[in-house]
Amino acid sequence: MIKHRPFAALGSAERDWLKAKLHFAFGGMGNPDHRAIGPLRVWNDDEFAPGSGFPMHPHQDVEIVTYVREGAVTHEDSLGNRGRVEAGDVQVMSTGSGIRHAEFNAEAVPLRLFQIWLDPREPGGVPRWASRRFPASERGGRFTVLASGAQADAGALPINAEARVLGATLKTGERLAQALAPGRRGYLVTTGPIRLNSLELGARDGAAIDGIPRLDVLARGGAELVLVELL
Template sequence: MIDVRPFSTLGGAEYGWLKAKHHFSFANYHDMSRMGWGALRVWNDDTISPFTGFDPHGHRDMEIVTYVRKGAITHTDRLGNVGRTEAGDVQVMSAGKGIVHSEYNQEPDDTQIFQIWIMPNKRHAEPYWEARTFPKEQNGRLTVLASGRTGDTDALPINQDAAVLGGSFKAGDSTTYTLGKGRYLYLVSTDGKIEVNGTRAESRDGVAISDLDSVEIKALEDTQVVLVDAPGLDAVAA
């Protein structure tokens, strides 16, 4: 199954300093048909105005992956972590038993991020934060950015048998991604049109995929692709 969810159909809200689009139910947006995709619970497409951001607030028992599309985001938390993550890079905050943090755009221009929440396979783990730079060359390949799968030793760790992947594609580039049994894929193209097994999606559309052995992702225009490969809800800690 391939279900394209056009950007125009996404939920969202505007708060002056923040323009948010929600791929799944979040905050004041509630759609029973879009409560998540397997263990993937949240995918927010946020635009944050200069010198504004999210004041200190808490999370627990959630794996939060932030992929920076444009600008940079500056993170601080009460564990003592401080870091600035730039466009094309990724940070992971494993909330575990509880963490208080803030996220600010301290840049002179808008910052755009994908904020991805994955439900963990264990509760009350020790919280942590980490960020990493990944290759940005347009090579038509997907790089594992964050993962809890066995064998993904070079990725930022998360507490779930899931993975977040990203890659830069030139128009005409294509790659094939193999799904495991019972897996749920969700992907978004950041800047250009793509095809997934011949089904077209526009920039920032969501593409929900399940019950397929593999998918071919083809870029019709230069773009970056971000993909989450998640297990079903039976893998989520009670």
């Protein structure tokens, strides 16, 4: 089964500097019909205005994966980490027993990103942060594992969750196929129009996936795909 979540049906959250579309209902916000899928409970499509962002604030017992689509996000945290994560880069933060961090758009252009929250495999633990560049050439026409809770996914950023995050880039007319293990669930978001199996998705639409053994994608236009597969 694949359930379409059109961009127009997503909930919204806005500040004077932030525009967020919510693929999942969370904290009293979002479309109440868009419930969490297992440990996947937040997927926000965010746009930060230039020179804006979240000041230092705490998190605990959540795995946060940030996929930067356009611009760059500047991160700093209470562990002393500081980094600038550009489009094409991915950052992960295991908040564990507790961490404070800030996220800013220090650029002169808007920042657009996906932020994904997952429940951890087990609570507590040592908090950590990491980032890595994933050039488009590594993701062209195929899914590459960006972050994973499976030790077998060498080269992926590690997360403490029963999930893996995959990314792909497609040109108009390109196809890709991705097998899923029996009974697997997941969620896919596309930045451009695609056909997913027999379902037509528009730009920034989402699709909840349950028990589909194979995903077949045809790009109707240029698109970046991000897929969270729950293990």
